[in-house]
Amino acid sequence: MSLQISNEQLRTIAREFGTPLYLYNADRITHQYTQLQTAFQHSDKVRFFYACKALTNLSILKHIKQIGCNVDCSSINEARLAVHAGFTPENILYTSNGIAFDEIEEAVALGININIDSLSNLEKFGKKYGHSYPVGIRIRPNIMAGGNLKISTGHENSKFGIPIEQLQDIVQLMQQYNIHIAGLHNHTGSEIKDVDVFMKVSSVFLDMIPHFPELQFLDMGGGFKVPYKDGDEGTDIQLLANEIMAFEKKIAVTYQRNFQIWFEPGKYIVSEAGYLLSKVNVLKPTATTTFAGIDTGFNHLIRPMFYEAYHRIRNISNEKGELKKYAVVGNICETDTFAWDRELNEIREGDVLVFDNAGAYGFEMASNFNSRFRPAEVLVKDGKAILIRKREVFEDLLRNQVEAF
Ligand SMILES: *Cc1c(COP(=O)(O)O)cnc(C)c1O
Numbered sequence: 001m002s003l004q005i006s007n008e009q010l011r012t013i014a015r016e017f018g019t020p021l022y023l024y025n026a027d028r029i030t031h032q033y034t035q036l037q038t039a040f041q042h043s044d045k046v047r048f049f050y051a052c053k054a055l056t057n058l059s060i061l062k063h064i065k066q067i068g069c070n071v072d073c074s075s076i077n078e079a080r081l082a083v084h085a086g087f088t089p090e091n092i093l094y095t096s097n098g099i100a101f102d103e104i105e106e107a108v109a110l111g112i113n114i115n116i117d118s119l120s121n122l123e124k125f126g127k128k129y130g131h132s133y134p135v136g137i138r139i140r141p142n143i144m145a146g147g148n149l150k151i152s153t154g155h156e157n158s159k160f161g162i163p164i165e166q167l168q169d170i171v172q173l174m175q176q177y178n179i180h181i182a183g184l185h186n187h188t189g190s191e192i193k194d195v196d197v198f199m200k201v202s203s204v205f206l207d208m209i210p211h212f213p214e215l216q217f218l219d220m221g222g223g224f225k226v227p228y229k230d231g232d233e234g235t236d237i238q239l240l241a242n243e244i245m246a247f248e249k250k251i252a253v254t255y256q257r258n259f260q261i262w263f264e265p266g267k268y269i270v271s272e273a274g275y276l277l278s279k280v281n282v283l284k285p286t287a288t289t290t291f292a293g294i295d296t297g298f299n300h301l302i303r304p305m306f307y308e309a310y311h312r313i314r315n316i317s318n319e320k321g322e323l324k325k326y327a328v329v330g331n332i333c334e335t336d337t338f339a340w341d342r343e344l345n346e347i348r349e350g351d352v353l354v355f356d357n358a359g360a361y362g363f364e365m366a367s368n369f370n371s372r373f374r375p376a377e378v379l380v381k382d383g384k385a386i387l388i389r390k391r392e393v394f395e396d397l398l399r400n401q402v403e404a405f
Pocket of ligand 1: 051187190266
């Protein structure tokens, strides 16, 4: 099992498959899941659902399934991909938000687990299915957490979930339509380092439990933080596990009931398994900085521009080169600065730069802006590098266009 892909292998893969390229390490995905399993080994009530919107490539989903992890979907198409990858319905969760009711009908037809996030859809669900199909409800606990506002989803201005102050309305709908509410769900946001946030949510759940006699699971969402910068700390998973096990005891003592505890980690599972490989097209020395213009842009990795996210960048073509400062910029007609004043081993045109932590929300958020192709994807599994998505070609840009005249 190797947690990192060596620079030598990265260089070979860049040569073989070309750049820009997304590359994933199956061993690292396995390792991340094993870390979770190990931390929670003394609880037989915990289930993990990989939040696949982080990275939905079918080969990744199949690997996730092989290692025994479940899957959480954020759209009905993700649920269809999960079915296609071979997951059984009971191992698929669909946490919906703001969707048309027909997606929920389709999810019921697939037989998968569902979390509903509005009173409106809960009422439609009750009218149509009554007690016949167990369902979870997504709560908005009015807790601010997460790496930045764009990825905070549980606060009092968030669109996500049913606001906790509408608890009586939930209970009223449940009674009116005899809805089988089997779970309480919350996802407070992404990049939550502080275990306390999860425990705040758990105390919100604790107070809600008596209202729901048929509960089977409490779903704490995802959002575990992983290190991006040197010296960054991720969420302390063992601490989380200890606190959650204490919470399970508290439920048992308080109510003489017990529930499954569900988590939906996305980034934690795949972020560190992924790399974006890119080649330097041009060097442009100026009065203020030297620009290194690379063969990718925010059309392929939007996180630095969208979230001001930091990604470690390494020059793997000149590992011993003198450290110099660069502005690493994309080739898109738009200011797409990946890094400013970044110290890197001296860059020459043609060198390959690697972005770390590119597994989560990398390819997945890529677009064809500027009519550029989306990159190929490669997976290293059992020591072999395999192509898992072809690089796009010109025909892909023409597909679905209707040449009306
Ligand atoms: C995005 C999302 C997750 C995963 O978040 P990460 O920060 O990638 O762990 C989990 N649950 C829901 C409902 C989500 O929307």
